Amino acid sequence: xxxxxxxxxxxxxxxxxxxxxxxxxxxxxxxxxxxxxxxxxxxxxxxxxxxxxxxxxxxxxxxxxxxxxxxxxxxxxxxxxxxxxxxxxxxxxxxxxxxxxxxxxxxxxxxxxxxxxxxxxxxxxxxxxxxxxxxxxxxxxxxxxxxxxxxxxxxxxxxxxxxxxxxxxxxxxxxxxxxxxxxxxxxxxxxxxxxxxxxxxxxxxxxxxxxxxxxxxxxxxxxxxxxxxxxxxxxxxxxxxxxxxxxxxxxxxxxxxxxxxxxxxxxxxxxxxxxxxxxxxxxxxxxxxxxxxxxxxxxxxxxxxxxxxxxxxxxxxxxxxxxxxxxxxxxxxxxxxxxxxxxxxxxxxxxxxxxxxxxxxxxxxxxxxxxxxxxxxxxxxxxxxxxxxxxxxxxxxxxxxxxxxxxxxx
Amino acid sequence: xxxxxxxxxxxxxxxxxxxxxxxxxxxxxxxxxxxxxxxxxxxxxxxxxxxxxxxxxxxxxxxxxxxxxxxxxxxxxxxxxxxxxxxxxxxxxxxxxxxxxxxxxxxxxxxxxxxxxxxxxxxxxxxxxxxxxxxxxxxxxxxxxxxxxxxxxxxxxxxxxxxxxxxxxxxxxxxxxxxxxxxxxxxxxxxxxxxxxxxxxxxxxxxxxxxxxxxxxxxxxxxxxxxxxxxxxxxxxxxxxxxxxxxxxxxxxxxxxxxxxxxxxxxxxxxxxxxxxxxxxxxxxxxxxxxxxxxxxxxxxxxxxxxxxxxxxxxxxxxxxxxxxxxxxxxxxxxxxxxxxxxxxxxxxxxxxxxxxxxxxxxxxxxxxxxxxxxxxxxxxxxxxxxxxxxxxxxxxxxxxxxxxxxxxx
Numbered sequence: 066x067x068x069x070x071x072x073x074x075x076x077x078x079x080x081x082x083x084x085x086x087x088x089x090x091x092x093x094x095x096x097x098x099x100x101x102x103x104x105x106x107x108x109x110x111x112x113x114x115x116x117x118x119x120x121x122x123x124x125x126x127x128x129x130x131x132x133x134x135x136x137x138x139x140x141x142x143x144x145x146x147x148x149x150x151x152x153x154x155x156x157x158x159x160x161x162x163x164x165x166x167x168x169x170x171x172x173x174x175x176x177x178x179x180x181x182x183x184x185x186x187x188x189x190x191x192x193x194x195x196x197x198x199x200x201x202x203x204x205x206x207x208x209x210x211x212x213x214x215x216x217x218x219x220x221x222x223x224x225x226x227x228x229x230x231x232x233x234x235x236x237x238x239x240x241x242x243x244x245x246x247x248x249x250x251x252x253x254x255x256x257x258x259x260x261x262x263x264x265x266x267x268x269x270x271x272x273x274x275x276x277x278x279x280x281x282x283x284x285x286x287x288x289x290x291x292x293x294x295x296x297x298x299x300x301x302x303x304x305x306x307x308x309x310x311x312x313x314x315x316x317x318x319x320x321x322x323x324x325x326x327x328x329x330x331x332x333x334x335x336x337x338x339x340x341x342x343x344x345x346x347x348x349x350x351x352x353x354x355x356x357x358x359x360x361x362x363x364x365x366x367x368x369x370x371x372x373x374x375x376x377x378x379x380x381x382x383x384x385x386x387x388x389x390x391x392x393x394x395x396x397x398x399x400x401x402x403x404x405x406x407x408x409x410x411x412x413x414x415x416x417x418x419x420x421x422x423x424x425x426x427x428x429x430x431x432x433x434x435x436x437x438x439x440x441x442x443x444x445x446x447x448x449x450x451x452x453x454x455x456x457x458x459x460x461x462x463x464x465x466x467x468x469x470x471x472x473x474x475x
Numbered sequence: 476x477x478x479x480x481x482x483x484x485x486x487x488x489x490x491x492x493x494x495x496x497x498x499x500x501x502x503x504x505x506x507x508x509x510x511x512x513x514x515x516x517x518x519x520x521x522x523x524x525x526x527x528x529x530x531x532x533x534x535x536x537x538x539x540x541x542x543x544x545x546x547x548x549x550x551x552x553x554x555x556x557x558x559x560x561x562x563x564x565x566x567x568x569x570x571x572x573x574x575x576x577x578x579x580x581x582x583x584x585x586x587x588x589x590x591x592x593x594x595x596x597x598x599x600x601x602x603x604x605x606x607x608x609x610x611x612x613x614x615x616x617x618x619x620x621x622x623x624x625x626x627x628x629x630x631x632x633x634x635x636x637x638x639x640x641x642x643x644x645x646x647x648x649x650x651x652x653x654x655x656x657x658x659x660x661x662x663x664x665x666x667x668x669x670x671x672x673x674x675x676x677x678x679x680x681x682x683x684x685x686x687x688x689x690x691x692x693x694x695x696x697x698x699x700x701x702x703x704x705x706x707x708x709x710x711x712x713x714x715x716x717x718x719x720x721x722x723x724x725x726x727x728x729x730x731x732x733x734x735x736x737x738x739x740x741x742x743x744x745x746x747x748x749x750x751x752x753x754x755x756x757x758x759x760x761x762x763x764x765x766x767x768x769x770x771x772x773x774x775x776x777x778x779x780x781x782x783x784x785x786x787x788x789x790x791x792x793x794x795x796x797x798x799x800x801x802x803x804x805x806x807x808x809x810x811x812x813x814x815x816x817x818x819x820x821x822x823x824x825x826x827x828x829x830x831x832x833x834x835x836x837x838x839x840x841x842x843x844x845x846x847x848x849x850x851x852x853x854x855x856x857x858x859x860x861x862x863x864x865x866x867x868x869x870x871x872x873x874x875x876x877x878x879x880x881x882x883x884x885x
Contacts, residue, residue: 079501080497081498082498084494090490092489092491103518106497113512346764347752350757351761354758355866365781368750368760368777370773455767
């Protein structure tokens with residue numbers, strides 16, 4: 066099944082809106098075994114719409130058009146489609162009732178333009194839009210399928226899931242791929258690719274597909290089988306090899322984020338945690354509380370952006386600032402231990418670093434970060450050297466600190 | 476100047492990557508007066524690239540191609556372009572030196588594939604890539620321009636800004652639109668649109684264009700004039716009306732973020748700030764330190780996720796937790812005042828709220844947030860009711876707290 070996606074809308078072309086509809090559909094369609102051949106984003110004009118539909122229909126099996134179905138007069142997609150399929154518009158009663166109900170619930174008057182939203186080409190199969198007023202439409206001609214959907218993301222997604230995917234599957238058969246994603250933190254993509262060369266080759270020889278998915282501060286590795294669920298164990302075995310090779314970097318599967326992994330570990334161990342942050346300014350605490358229910362293990366923490374507060378609130382000895390400096394093993398250790406003791410928790414995370422762009426020295430360039438974890442039995446500390454800009458240094462510090470906590474708990 | 480953008484890459488079609496390159500270019504090109512006619516996203520195959528370039532060249536003045544210039548063997552764009560322009564590849568010495576220097580700095584061996592990155596069509600103008608190894612290329616044929624750029628966003632942006640925009644401007648003349656964006660916080664888009672109906676109509680009658688740019692937790696309003704700089708004062712006058720109508724919500728122009736506005740205000744007033752956060756878990760501190768140089772005014776703060784710590788670290792009276800509860804005016808006031816006193820700062824921000832999904836009650840549903848600002852002369856407190864999910868409640872709390880600080884300083 067070869068698919069072309071046509072996205073209609075000036076707002077996409079002038080960069081007011083990013084075309085996330087196309088990527089969502091691309092991902093879902095690929096996962097069900099379809100081949101997305103092209104995405105064409107066009108202006109909201111009759112000629113542009115006609116040309117794009119005509120090209121798409123000639124080159125692919127299925128053309129999915131999004132956008133241009135709203136109530137305003139600029140939205141001419143429906144007219145073009147109807148003409149293209151040599152059809153005429155008729156009012157679809159079921160849709161009209163739905164639109165009427167929609168306006169009644171909002172207590173808003175219904176205008177003529179709203180009634181026209183219930184008009185569809187007479188030969189089309191109407192795809193019910195349970196989230197909005199403009200229905201989707203499914204048209205066929207010479208074995209080719211044209212699907213027209215509203216551009217509002219949640220309306221488009223609803224119709225795709227409830228109406229389009231089941232019909233495509235029925236038509237083109239179960240092509241369902243199977244795929245699994247593993248998350249790895251603290252090792253660079255090129256380093257990993259280099260080390261895992263042999264692993265990658267074996268994987269490809271087993272007809273599995275590997276993708277490195279970019280994600281800030283970590284690597285997400287996706288293995289896909291075109292044979293479906295039957296390859297589940299094979300894929301698991303390949304990932305197990307990675308788990309064994311990178312026990313300190315491998316942190317979970319699927320959409321599980323690092324703060325979620327940490328949360329589950331702390332809950333399992335009935336342990337509590339607190340933070341003492343300098344360069345991250347609260348970003349580690351923020352990441353931890355992003356998880357619902359984090360109050361079960363997160364108590365709180367200190368943001369000690371100045372040396373004065375590192376001393377006053379955490380008991381870091383003043384002389385360190387003159388001798389080894391605030392970004393040092395001595396200081397993060399005392400920050401972690403001071404935090405753990407004062408807040409009476411099982412684990413404390415402390416970070417101190419130079420996020421830049423200023424403040425770097427030859428010995429401690431921008432991106433130098435010290436992280437310490439105080440555990441019930443010991444305190445471990447580790448130095449990191451990150452590059453890039455302030456935002457990315459802070460982000461990497463958060464992930465590395467949480468990863469170091471994970472290793473400490475395990 | 477009519478432009479077509481061609482984005483090459485399987486990762487874009489299968490939804491691994493969202494095509495933010497095209498929206499960035501669309502916005503910048505539109506702002507300089509170009510008409511972006513179409514964006515075509517295609518597979519990394521010879522035929523797809525050839526067909527797309529051929530179509531683009533026939534229909535527009537300028538075709539900008541991104542992607543397909545990396546060192547791996549899949550990247551065939553350069554070959555197709557060279558053949559299309561009936562040209563041959565030659566090694567560009569200046570680029571080769573740059574690539575060599577790049578590998579030398581990283582202490583990595585340079586491979587044959589890397590040398591090939593310095594190969595360009597002999598008739599092309601090389602567009603220097605100061606951020607990476609693959610250079611951009613500018614080719615012309617029968618008054619049509621083809622520009623080929625790497626797909627890595629920051630490399631593409633660097634070449635566009637340093638090499639492409641100046642050349643396009645020279646060729647097509649100053650078509651520069653003039654536009655200005657204002658940022659508004661704490662009022663809903665539909666509410667604003669409703670209130671400003673008359674303002675919007677007058678604006679459109681003056682041939683100015685208005686766009687509501689979506690941005691989490693705030694509204695960005697852009698007014699554009701196609702006549703350019705001459706309309707600057709007119710646009711300023713329209714925005715002044717908004718400033719007067721929404722003094723508490725209007726927080727700045729352009730790309731200036733709320734933390735930057737706060738930073739500039741504190742610097743100007745030589746004032747310091749600290750935070751006492753509950754439901755945001757450090758997100759306010761994180762937002763403040765996202766600005767380089769924030770150590771000049773941000774001292775640090777407390778994350779008091781438990782009642783116990785609100786009492787222990789900030790001196791909140793225990794009886795409040797039984798009587799009015801942790802999410803109350805009494806508690807945030809004492810948090811702010813306790814923080815200000817203990818950290819000896821001019822301003823302290825305190826927040827306490829229910830970020831959900833659990834923890835809501837009929838009297839204090841999820842999204843109830845109290846925010847207090849302790850200033851040198853008084854403490855102000857305000858209750859907010861946010862909806863949506865945990866992440867958005869936290870995000871809105873951060874923006875609202877910073878906005879309340881802004882109002883307190885002014």
